[in-house]
Amino acid sequence: MWEAINGERANAGLPPLAIDGRLVGLARERSNDMMTRDYFSHTTPEGKMIFDFLDARGIYSPYAGENLARSNAEASQVIQLVLSGFMNSPTHRKVMLNSHYTYLGIGEAISPSIQDPKDPSGSEGEGMNYFTLVFIGTTP
Numbered sequence: 001m002w003e004a005i006n007g008e009r010a011n012a013g014l015p016p017l018a019i020d021g022r023l024v025g026l027a028r029e030r031s032n033d034m035m036t037r038d039y040f041s042h043t044t045p046e047g048k049m050i051f052d053f054l055d056a057r058g059i060y061s062p063y064a065g066e067n068l069a070r071s072n073a074e075a076s077q078v079i080q081l082v083l084s085g086f087m088n089s090p091t092h093r094k095v096m097l098n099s100h101y102t103y104l105g106i107g108e109a110i111s112p113s114i115q116d117p118k119d120p121s122g123s124e125g126e127g128m129n130y131f132t133l134v135f136i137g138t139t140p
Contacts (some may be wrong), residue, residue, distance in 0.1 A: 023105020
């Protein structure tokens, strides 16, 4: 996904985003939390947002943003579908192509496949993929 995002940024004449390990850890935690507690929102059930998590980790930036996606598409298609969804949404596109962002963290969590109660040995569908993208930037 990182290469695909940077490809879209290059097409828009923007520099690539560098991966930041601190943001990767945070993005993974956010994705796992949504999967585990069965919600999908920029705000946790306790009312916390990405800015709260960045502050708690001592990550300070004049620019920060978060994109979320979820999909139960087949593994071979999920990245392209998620990226297309981001690029076709004006709000998500604006975040991905924000010239102030310089660093990115990507997290993914996958829930177990859905089991058919009539056939416990088989799978009724792919698990749900939860994606969190965390962006920060510096003053240009």
